[in-house]
Amino acid sequence: MPYKHNKSRRHKIKKSRYQVTNWHDYNNGLRRRGxxxxxxxxxxxxxxxxxxxxARGRPREYSDIAIETAGFIRQVFHLPLRQTEGFMNSPARVMNAGITIPDFSSIAKRSIVFPRHILSKAKEAGSIVIVDSTGLKVYGKDEWHQEKHNVPARRTWRRLHLVIVENHNVLACELTTPEVGDPTAVPDLLDQIDTPFDIFMGDGAYDGEPVYKAVLAKQSHVHxxxxxPRNAVCxxxxxxxxxxHIxxxxxxxxxxxxxxxxxxxxNYVELAMQRYKRIFGNTMKARALPQQKTEAWCSASALNRMTGLGMPVSIKI
Incomplete structure (x- = not known):
C-alpha cells in the first residue's frame, strides 16, 4: 500500500537498505538446511x-510415519515417486535399519487419504494470524512454447492458502481449486488452528461479513x-x-x-509465499487434487522445519 501511495514520486525515493544482525546464526542455519x-x-x-x-482384510504394510517421511523427502529434494523410493532405500540399506521402504505405488495411493497433524503452534498466546493465497501451476505450456509453436496455454492451476504467524511459521495450509475464493477457505483454515490469537489479518480480498463471522465464531475477542474498499459504507x-476501519x-x-x-x-505472508515458491517451486508434481493437498502439506511442514533452523533478523540502515 505505501508503494501505491508514493507511486507518483517513487523515482525520487531511495531504495531502503537493511542489515542482518544475526548473520552468524543465520548462515549456519542455511548450511543446516542442506x-x-x-x-x-x-x-x-x-x-x-x-x-x-x-479388523477384517489385509492390514496396511506401512504406517503413516513411513508415508509422511517419503512425502517429506520427495518435496525437499524435488524427486519423482520412483526416485524417492530409490533415495530412501539407500540410507536404509547402508544403516541396516531393518525396515522396508514403501514402493512408489504405495506412496501415491496412500497420499490420497493422509491424516495431517497440526502444522505448527504459536510460541505464545496473543499471536498475529496472517492469511493469504497464491497460485500453483499443475501443468500447461510456458510462454516460450506458446510463442514458438503458436499453441494455447491450456493451463491448470491450484490455489494455495497459507496462514502465517509473526514467527514466520505456517500455522495452517489448504489447497483448493481456482473456483474457491479466499473468503470461502477461511473456515477450513481456522479449523486447523488450535492456539489462541488476538489479531486476524488479511488483504482486501477477505473483506466481508462471512470472514468476520467465521473469525469471531472461532474466538470472539479477535481483532x-x-x-x-474505498467505496465501503458503514x-x-x-x-x-x-x-x-471505515x-x-x-x-x-x-x-x-x-x-x-x-x-x-x-508482508510476512508475502515473504512466506516467496520462500515457498523459491524452495519447492511454483508447480505441483501430482495431477489429482487429493495427492496435491498432501504435497502442499508436506511442503509447508518442511518449510516450518527450515524456519526453525534460523531466520534473519534485519534492521533498516
Whole structure:
C-alpha cells in the first residue's frame, strides 16, 4: 500500500537498505538446511509398520510415519515417486535399519487419504494470524512454447492458502481449486488452528461479513484487520469492527490506518509465499487434487522445519 501511495514520486525515493544482525546464526542455519544426514530413531523403526487392529482384510504394510517421511523427502529434494523410493532405500540399506521402504505405488495411493497433524503452534498466546493465497501451476505450456509453436496455454492451476504467524511459521495450509475464493477457505483454515490469537489479518480480498463471522465464531475477542474498499459504507448499527476501519480511513487516511492497526505485518505472508515458491517451486508434481493437498502439506511442514533452523533478523540502515 505505501508503494501505491508514493507511486507518483517513487523515482525520487531511495531504495531502503537493511542489515542482518544475526548473520552468524543465520548462515549456519542455511548450511543446516542442506544437511544430508538421515537417521532412523528407535521410535520411528518401531512405528514403521502399523499396529494390527484385528479388523477384517489385509492390514496396511506401512504406517503413516513411513508415508509422511517419503512425502517429506520427495518435496525437499524435488524427486519423482520412483526416485524417492530409490533415495530412501539407500540410507536404509547402508544403516541396516531393518525396515522396508514403501514402493512408489504405495506412496501415491496412500497420499490420497493422509491424516495431517497440526502444522505448527504459536510460541505464545496473543499471536498475529496472517492469511493469504497464491497460485500453483499443475501443468500447461510456458510462454516460450506458446510463442514458438503458436499453441494455447491450456493451463491448470491450484490455489494455495497459507496462514502465517509473526514467527514466520505456517500455522495452517489448504489447497483448493481456482473456483474457491479466499473468503470461502477461511473456515477450513481456522479449523486447523488450535492456539489462541488476538489479531486476524488479511488483504482486501477477505473483506466481508462471512470472514468476520467465521473469525469471531472461532474466538470472539479477535481483532480483524482487513482493509475495506474505498467505496465501503458503514452498516446500519455502525458499531462493528469494519465500521471502525471505515471511519478511521475516512478521518486519518490509509497510511495512518496501516500504522495504527499494524497492517504492515502482512508482508510476512508475502515473504512466506516467496520462500515457498523459491524452495519447492511454483508447480505441483501430482495431477489429482487429493495427492496435491498432501504435497502442499508436506511442503509447508518442511518449510516450518527450515524456519526453525534460523531466520534473519534485519534492521533498516
Amino acid at each position: 544437511d544430508f544426514t538421515i537417521w532412523f530413531t528407535e521410535e520411528a523403526i518401531a512405528g514403521w509398520r502399523p499396529i494390527k487392529t484385528g 480483524v484487520v482487513v482493509p475495506p 452498516s446500519d448499527a455502525g458499531d462493528t469492527q469494519r465500521d471502525q 471511519q478511521t480511513l475516512a478521518e486519518q487516511g490509509r497510511i495512518a490506518w496501516q500504522r495504527k492497526t499494524g497492517y504492515n505485518f502482512r
